[in-house]
Amino acid sequence: MPVTGRTGLAGFTDLALESGYVFEEMHIAYETFGTLNAERTNAVLIEHALTGDAHVTSGVAEPATAEHPSSFAPGWWEEVIGPGRPIDTDEFFVVCANALGGCNGSTGPTTIHADGLPYGSRFPALTVRDLVTAELALTDRLGIESWHAVIGGSMGGARALEFALLAPERVRKATVLAAPAYSDADQIAWAHTQIQAIALDPDYCGGDYAALGRFPAAGLGLARQIAHLTYRNDVELNHRFANAHQFPRPAGAPDTYYSIQSYLDHQARKLVHRFDAESYRVLTAALRDHDVRRGRHSDLAEALAGARSEFQVIGISTDRLYPPAQVAELAAALPGTVTHHTIESWAGHDGFLTEGQKVGRLVRGFLEG
Amino acid sequence: MPVTGRTGLAGFTDLALESGYVFEEMHIAYETFGTLNAERTNAVLIEHALTGDAHVTSGVAEPATAEHPSSFAPGWWEEVIGPGRPIDTDEFFVVCANALGGCNGSTGPTTIHADGLPYGSRFPALTVRDLVTAELALTDRLGIESWHAVIGGSMGGARALEFALLAPERVRKATVLAAPAYSDADQIAWAHTQIQAIALDPDYCGGDYAALGRFPAAGLGLARQIAHLTYRNDVELNHRFANAHQFPRPAGAPDTYYSIQSYLDHQARKLVHRFDAESYRVLTAALRDHDVRRGRHSDLAEALAGARSEFQVIGISTDRLYPPAQVAELAAALPGTVTHHTIESWAGHDGFLTEGQKVGRLVRGFLEG
Numbered sequence: 001m002p003v004t005g006r007t008g009l010a011g012f013t014d015l016a017l018e019s020g021y022v023f024e025e026m027h028i029a030y031e032t033f034g035t036l037n038a039e040r041t042n043a044v045l046i047e048h049a050l051t052g053d054a055h056v057t058s059g060v061a062e063p064a065t066a067e068h069p070s071s072f073a074p075g076w077w078e079e080v081i082g083p084g085r086p087i088d089t090d091e092f093f094v095v096c097a098n099a100l101g102g103c104n105g106s107t108g109p110t111t112i113h114a115d116g117l118p119y120g121s122r123f124p125a126l127t128v129r130d131l132v133t134a135e136l137a138l139t140d141r142l143g144i145e146s147w148h149a150v151i152g153g154s155m156g157g158a159r160a161l162e163f164a165l166l167a168p169e170r171v172r173k174a175t176v177l178a179a180p181a182y183s184d185a186d187q188i189a190w191a192h193t194q195i196q197a198i199a200l201d202p203d204y205c206g207g208d209y210a211a212l213g214r215f216p217a218a219g220l221g222l223a224r225q226i227a228h229l230t231y232r233n234d235v236e237l238n239h240r241f242a243n244a245h246q247f248p249r250p251a252g253a254p255d256t257y258y259s260i261q262s263y264l265d266h267q268a269r270k271l272v273h274r275f276d277a278e279s280y281r282v283l284t285a286a287l288r289d290h291d292v293r294r295g296r297h298s299d300l301a302e303a304l305a306g307a308r309s310e311f312q313v314i315g316i317s318t319d320r321l322y323p324p325a326q327v328a329e330l331a332a333a334l335p336g337t338v339t340h341h342t343i344e345s346w347a348g349h350d351g352f353l354t355e356g357q358k359v360g361r362l363v364r365g366f367l368e369g
Numbered sequence: 370m371p372v373t374g375r376t377g378l379a380g381f382t383d384l385a386l387e388s389g390y391v392f393e394e395m396h397i398a399y400e401t402f403g404t405l406n407a408e409r410t411n412a413v414l415i416e417h418a419l420t421g422d423a424h425v426t427s428g429v430a431e432p433a434t435a436e437h438p439s440s441f442a443p444g445w446w447e448e449v450i451g452p453g454r455p456i457d458t459d460e461f462f463v464v465c466a467n468a469l470g471g472c473n474g475s476t477g478p479t480t481i482h483a484d485g486l487p488y489g490s491r492f493p494a495l496t497v498r499d500l501v502t503a504e505l506a507l508t509d510r511l512g513i514e515s516w517h518a519v520i521g522g523s524m525g526g527a528r529a530l531e532f533a534l535l536a537p538e539r540v541r542k543a544t545v546l547a548a549p550a551y552s553d554a555d556q557i558a559w560a561h562t563q564i565q566a567i568a569l570d571p572d573y574c575g576g577d578y579a580a581l582g583r584f585p586a587a588g589l590g591l592a593r594q595i596a597h598l599t600y601r602n603d604v605e606l607n608h609r610f611a612n613a614h615q616f617p618r619p620a621g622a623p624d625t626y627y628s629i630q631s632y633l634d635h636q637a638r639k640l641v642h643r644f645d646a647e648s649y650r651v652l653t654a655a656l657r658d659h660d661v662r663r664g665r666h667s668d669l670a671e672a673l674a675g676a677r678s679e680f681q682v683i684g685i686s687t688d689r690l691y692p693p694a695q696v697a698e699l700a701a702a703l704p705g706t707v708t709h710h711t712i713e714s715w716a717g718h719d720g721f722l723t724e725g726q727k728v729g730r731l732v733r734g735f736l737e738g
Contacts, residue, residue, distance in 0.1 A: 125624070185610035185629040186603035192630045193598070196591050202571045222565045226595060229562070234555035234692065241554035243660060255494070256658060260554040261561045289625060291612060320689075323603065 004089050005059025005071075006032045009105060010141045015134060021124040024114075028138050029105025030054050030097040033081065034089035036144075043144045044087060044367075045135065046096040047152025047159040048076065049352075050227075050283050051275050053104035056096040057081040057089070079356025086360030087151070087367065095142065099159070100134040101126045101282045109278035110210050121207030123278065126286045128155070132162045139170065146170045149367055150309075153177035153352035153359075154322075155283065158290045161330070165292060168308035175312040175363055178352040180322050181300055181330040182291035187321065190230050191288035194223035198281050207278050220277040221268030223284075228267045233318040233348035300333040311338045312366040314359065316351035339366060373458055374428025374440075375401050378474060379510045384503060390493040393483075397507050398474020399423050399466040402450065403458035405513075412513045413456060413736075414504070415446065415465040416521025416528040418721075419596075419652050420644050422473035425465040426450040426458070448725025455729030456520070456736065464511065468528070469503040470495045470651045478647035479579050490576030492647060495655045497524070501531045508539065515539045518736055519678075522546035522721035522728075523691075524652065527659045530699070534661060537677035544681040544732055547721040549691050550669055550699040551660035556690065559599050560657035563592035567650050576647050589646040590637030592653075597636045602687040602717035669702040680707045681735040683728065685720035708735060 008030050015023040031054040036043060046056050057075035059082070081087045081094055098106040101123070109123040139147070150171050152160040157179025164174040183191070198204055201219025205212050229237075241260040249257050271280075296303040311334045315327030324342045331340035343358050345351035352359060377399050384392040400423040405412060415425050426444035428451075450456045450463055467475040470492070478492040508516070519540050521529040526548025533543040552560070567573055570588025574581050598606075610629040618626050640649075665672040680703045684696030693711045700709035712727050714720040721728060 183612055184603075184607040185612065185627070186598070186606045188610075188612060188627050189594075189598055189606065189629045189633055192627075192633055193591060193594050196587070196594070197566065197569070200566070200569050200587050200591060218565070218569055222562060222569060225558075225562050225565070229555070229558055234553075234689075237555045237558065238553040241557075243552055243554065243557060256654070258554070258557050258561075260558045264558055264561055285625070320603075 004033050004035070004083070005057075007054070008032065010138050012134070012137050012141075015137060017124060017130045017133070018127045019125060023107065026100065026107035026134070027105070027111075028097050028100065028107075028134050030095055030138060031056065033057060033059055033094040034092055036093040036142075040144055041146075041148060042092050043142070043147050044092045044094050045139075045147050045150045045163070046077065046081065046087075046094060047135075047150065047156035047163070048096060048099065049152070049154035049156045050287060051271060051280065052076050052156065053102065054096045054098045055104075056094065059089075076353065077356065080360045080363065086364035092148065092367075095138075097135055097138055099131045099155075099283060101131070101279055101286065103276035103279040106134075108276065109207070109282060110276050118208075118210040120210055120278065123207075123282060126282055128158045128162050128286055128290045129166060131159055131286065132166050135159070135163065136167055136170075139167075146172060149173040149175065151175040151177070151363060152179070154179055154349065155287045157352075158287060161292060162290075164307050164309040164311070165296075165304070168306055171309040173312070173366060174309040175314065175366060176327075176330065177314045177359065178316050178319055178322055178327065178349055179330075180290075180326040181304070181333065182293060183288050184326065188288050190226065190321070191284050194226050194284055195281055197222040197226065198277050204277065207281070209277070215272075216277045217272045220275070220280055221265075221272050223280060224268050224271040225264045228264060230321040231349045233320055233346055235318065236346045236348065239346075300329070301335070304334050307335055310336065312362070313338060313340045314352075314362060315340075315342045316347070316349060316355070317342050317344045318346050319349040319351065321349040373402050373404070373452070374426075376423070376474075377401065379507050381503070381506045381510075384506060386493060386499045386502070387496045388494060392476065395469065395476035395503070396474070396480075397466050397469065397476075397503050399464055399507060400425065402426060402428055402463040403461055405462040405511075409513060410515075410517060411461050412511075412516050413461045413463050414508075414516045414519045414532070415450065415456075415463060416504075416519065416525035416532070417445065417465060417468065418521070418523035418525045419656060420640060420649065421445050421525065422471065423465045423467045424473075425463065428458075445722065446725070449729045449732065455733035461517065461736075464507075466504055466507055468500045468524075468652060470500065470648055470655065472645035472648040475503075477645065478576070478651060479645050487577075487579040489579055489647065492576075492651060495651055497527045497531050497655055497659045498535060500528055500655065501535050504528070504532065505536055505539075508536075515541060518542040518544065520544040520546070520732060521548070523548055523718065524656045526721075527656060530661060531659075533676050533678040533680070534665075534673070537675055540678040542681070542735060543678040544683065544735060545696075545699065546683045546728065547685050547688055547691055547696065547718055548699075549659075549695040550673070550702065551662060552657050553695065557657050559595065559690070560653050563595050563653055564650055566591040566595065567646050570646075573646065576650070578646070584641075585646045586641045589644070589649055590634075590641050592649060593637050593640040594633045597633060599690040600718045602689055602715055604687065605715045605717060608715075669698070670704070673703050676704055679705065681731065682707060682709045683721075683731060684711045685716070685718060685724070686711050686713045687715050688718040688720065690718040
């Protein structure tokens with residue numbers, strides 16, 4: 001397999017957010033796979049989800065740095081992206097950037113501020129449009145006039161959609177996967193519980209735990225468990241775990257310890273080891289506030305009328321975070337050429353990741369069409 | 370309206386739990402409405418849900434005590450129970466007992482132990498069968514050989530079902546509303562998140578907050594919000610609240626404060642003012658562990674085969690805590706005469722409370738049949 005992966009870190013100055021806050025200096029970490037053609041027409045931007053990162057597929061990331069070790073490790077969309085795969089890195093120049101506010105190389109709450117301490121609670125509130133604004137700056141930096149496609153699922157779908165609205169002429173095709181036009185009450189509610197879980201942890205320290213050498217692991221873990229339950233479907237969980245007890249019972253576990261508890265505790269531990277709590281809070285709030293209508297038009301179709309891309313909109317049949325009806329509402333309101341699919345899967349929202357073959361086939365067809 | 374409500378407090382000794390733990394002394398608080406007939410054949414036991422209490426309908430509660438003030442206040446099932454209402458207190462002698470482990474008169478974690486301090490963390494783990502065991506003791510005390518009906522929704526439905534299994538000859542009719550034969554993985558998972566939310570609060574103090582003059586209000590409030598989201602349906606929440614901002618914004622609220630957040634915060638405050646955190650944890654764990662198969666038979670129909678009651682099983686079409694398919698599974702597995710309904714409602718699980726008219730019509734028909 002040819003080594004096609006590269007990492008990059010792009011620095012920007014005076015990046016203004018929707019709120020008016022200005023980052024005097026900020027960085028976006030990204031990875032690229034494949035080669036940009038001479039006409040610069042084969043670039044595809046992949047937008048990751050809430051706790052995703054730029055490592056979308058394997059391939060050595062080079063040049064290696066302490067922050068960005070070379071990695072043949074599988075990426076989070078390994079099935080979908082790579083040489084000969086649906087999004088073919090032999091054909092496309094694939095770029096994936098760590099979201100602004102994240103904790104995998106881009107400027108976020110754990111970044112050291114000019115005063116030598118982490119941003120922590122001083123990190124500004126972000127919107128999905130702010131994340132896209134940063135990615136537009138990266139687009140310029142990479143010398144890409146127009147993306148052949150911008151593709152993302154979940155928060156990545158919201159970013160893809162906003163990208164197509166903020167820069168209509170710079171996105172030929174956009175795939176919005178398992179994401180709606182706006183967060184509705186139910187999604188805002190689940191975000192509310194997660195943000196409270198993090199803040200409830202005595203180690204949260206109002207967001208300034210990093211400067212104090214603390215970390216709200218239990219709070220972030222609980223937030224993740226709540227989120228994870230919205231990412232999966234009850235039918236699948238009941239089938240996989242039923243009310244079986246975990247055996248053998250781990251040391252320190254309570255007397256009654258079910259397999260589903262063990263599974264959720266495992267999900268919590270995994271996230272806590274790889275993700276920052278304040279990044280989670282900031283990005284959860286950004287997604288909670290996602291609404292393409294804001295500042296455009298209260299009518300959804302009118303708000304979307306400025307888009308010029310060809311759209312592919314994909315829902316998951318059992319998604320209980322973004323139910324297919326809400327995804328269908330977006331598809332129906334988009335202008336121009338819109339292809340709408342609902343993937344039959346029992347994986348719930350996480351189907352955008354776990355149903356890589358089905359997603360890959362659909363996206364491949366869309367890119368070729 | 371005639372004054373038909375009375376409160377009672379029954380003391381018992383040496384009540385043994387499934388775990389082997391023995392309460393040397395414990396109390397069950399209850400209310401009664403209507404008059405027991407000479408043949409003692411018109412008694413109906415109402416089983417309340419997780420945070421319910423014995424005050425199922427209005428009517429003066431007498432004799433008044435500090436713990437049980439006389440009350441014309443509406444009860445939690447006011448539409449369904451009362452003179453001339455579906456469960457007619459002119460006809461039936463209605464009894465409702467506060468669950469063991471609760472915080473509304475019955476022995477629970479806030480009860481003062483023999484050593485002069487609240488039970489707190491020393492309060493034993495309970496099962497739904499333990500709650501019914503206590504209610505069987507109360508049944509004896511009231512001189513009721515056999516209940517004409519035992520009726521309950523949610524945790525009350527689980528109690529009604531277990532009552533019909535623990536004492537088959539003492540329940541002529543049983544209505545199980547919005548409750549399953551066992552908690553499945555998804556329900557265990559939601560309980561897991563709620564129990565963690567309470568324990569995460571620094572004021573929880575391992576369950577011994579009461580002795581320390583503290584109370585984990587934020588943790589209990591978050592647990593309630595998670596629960597409340599499982600009690601309602603997303604379609605209803607989205608319709609009622611959308612992504613509207615709360616206006617006017619309350620003092621102290623964050624810059625972005627949605628109506629759904631305000632609604633959930635209100636739900637949390639309401640519960641925190643009326644319910645104990647450790648009672649919530651103990652009863653949540655009991656319901657999490659609900660399984661009629663435990664110690665009986667791994668096959669559901671076999672586990673239920675000992676029941677002798679006539680059953681009415683009612684699901685709610687949009688219930689995302691106990692989906693109608695799970696309620697239907699119970700109905701299909703019960704022996705003898707079983708009537709199964711699914712109430713069409715958008716209220717979700719809470720429909721067992723908010724759809725009083727529909728529930729009342731069905732229960733009335735069942736009691737008359």
